[in-house]
Amino acid sequence: MKSHLTNDLKYFDYNATHPPFPEILETCLADYLEGFYNPSGITRYSLKNQGKIEQTRKYFASVTKGQEKQFVFSSTGTEANYLLIQSLRVQFPNLESVIVSPFEHSSMYAALETYQFKSDLIATDKSGIIHLNDLEKKLKENPRPVVCLYAGNETGVIQPAKEIQNLTKAYGQLFYSDLMQGFCKVPLFYSLFDGFTFSGHKIGAGMGAAVTYLPKADANFRVFGGGNQENEHRAGTENTFAIECLRQVSEIQLSQLEDKNKRLYEFQSLIEKKAESLGCQVIAKSSPRLPNTSFLLLPIQSVDFFLLGMEEKGILVSTGSSCKSRAREASKSLLYMGYSEEEALRCIRISTGFFTTKEDVDALLIAIQDLIQKFK
Structure with missing residues (x-):
């Protein structure tokens, strides 16, 4: 089963909406x-x-x-x-x-x-x-x-x-x-x-x-x-x-849950290892989490420009809940967890899913490194 997404678009916002089958x-x-x-x-x-x-x-x-x-x-x-x-x-x-x-x-x-x-x-x-x-x-x-x-x-x-x-x-x-x-x-x-x-x-x-x-x-x-x-x-x-x-x-x-999650856990590990090497903090890293979700606190202030840069590279990520991300409000979840508003506004969510490939993840990691180094 293949996604209808083209190779020009790398989609990492599955928690908002999963691409259709x-x-x-x-x-x-x-x-x-x-x-x-x-x-x-x-x-x-x-x-x-x-x-x-x-x-x-x-x-x-x-x-x-x-x-x-x-x-x-x-x-x-x-x-x-x-x-x-x-x-x-x-x-x-x-x-x-x-x-x-x-x-x-x-x-x-x-x-x-x-x-x-x-x-x-x-x-x-x-x-x-x-x-x-x-x-x-x-x-x-x-x-x-x-x-x-x-x-x-x-x-x-x-x-x-x-x-x-x-x-x-x-x-x-x-x-x-x-x-x-x-x-x-x-x-x-x-x-x-x-x-x-x-x-x-x-x-x-x-x-x-x-x-x-x-x-x-x-x-x-x-x-x-x-x-x-x-x-x-x-x-x-x-x-x-x-x-x-x-x-x-x-x-x-x-029917494919076990095989899918094995692959997504591998992707999650790759994403978070690279993100941490660039100075990102993985929110709730030690807690039980979904295999498809990484919530990252970026080491830069220009998150809006970071997101625009990712989109220019054909990569879609988000700042969190799709109902709130457009307004760019600080995540209430993070505030309740004890993060400051400034920290909450520096977070992005990367979520993978059924159609995510290793090639997609490789492109994501290159783009993250390029943009974080650019905005630091």
């Missing part, structure tokens, strides 16, 4: 053009499309050992997170606050605010790992549900999900997790989470489909009314094309 999207598009029928209709053509959606729901139930009716398809990761938090509000109409990691995607904090939950942030440090003793203290003082993503979209740090689950269960609480950066990147034990989310465009399935797993099937919960789609949780015609792409790409990613 062309053959999968083209095949699914051809199927959609032939069978474009509304899956909510009553004809056999519509029922065939609804059957595809239910097969995908069944597939994810099999992969995660979850319950089919608790999977809800939506359009984006942000919407998936909103669905998850709204379901929490429906379950606990009088709950005032939730215990939350300081590393969540901005959509998670926005969803909590929208549904009028206060976020009680868990302490952390430069390891990028939450302090479990602080989490236990918060649970002991005021038992509440916990929201903690599995892997940071900027640092790639993997949180101690098993230990978090042990604590939440000891206090009889729910554990919700954003799995956007973990799904199809590392092995996951879904039974650790009461509710979770992931998205198609993070794994190469294109835009338009995301998944929320609800902690229980609740007929009273609906993010949109006006139709009985998605077991009445989300009215609106489902994106049959995007949902089918999500299933097929997931199958490929999961």
Whole structure:
């Protein structure tokens, strides 16, 4: 399976959006053009499309050992997170606050605010790992549900999900997790989470489909009314094309996960060894991290010019979360970890993936060395 990217472009922003799998999207598009029928209709053509959606729901139930009716398809990761938090509000109409990691995607904090939950942030440090003793203290003082993503979209740090689950269960609480950066990147034990989310465009399935797993099937919960789609949780015609792409790409990613990660760990080692030799600091280097992510503190001030220089060389990297990088705000994750605003603004994220090659990495390392030496 090859990427559609040309040799002139070296892409290192997989955590923002994974390049699509062309053959999968083209095949699914051809199927959609032939069978474009509304899956909510009553004809056999519509029922065939609804059957595809239910097969995908069944597939994810099999992969995660979850319950089919608790999977809800939506359009984006942000919407998936909103669905998850709204379901929490429906379950606990009088709950005032939730215990939350300081590393969540901005959509998670926005969803909590929208549904009028206060976020009680868990302490952390430069390891990028939450302090479990602080989490236990918060649970002991005021038992509440916990929201903690599995892997940071900027640092790639993997949180101690098993230990978090042990604590939440000891206090009889729910554990919700954003799995956007973990799904199809590392092995996951879904039974650790009461509710979770992931998205198609993070794994190469294109835009338009995301998944929320609800902690229980609740007929009273609906993010949109006006139709009985998605077991009445989300009215609106489902994106049959995007949902089918999500299933097929997931199958490929999961079947090749071990081989892919072996290669990405090698790339990560090459990137970080070279970066450190040039004076860069690898954020949370000693912590468990995704094999595809390196968050680097550059030894230069001219990060904007560095990024422009990389783009001129046909190499795309980022400054962190794609929802914030355009605004060039200091990463809140880094600030919570104890880095200064000046340091946070000198960080770049390099993220690899399925289509990354050794040739891409070699070109990246040459460009990094050239530009750092130029701007020092």
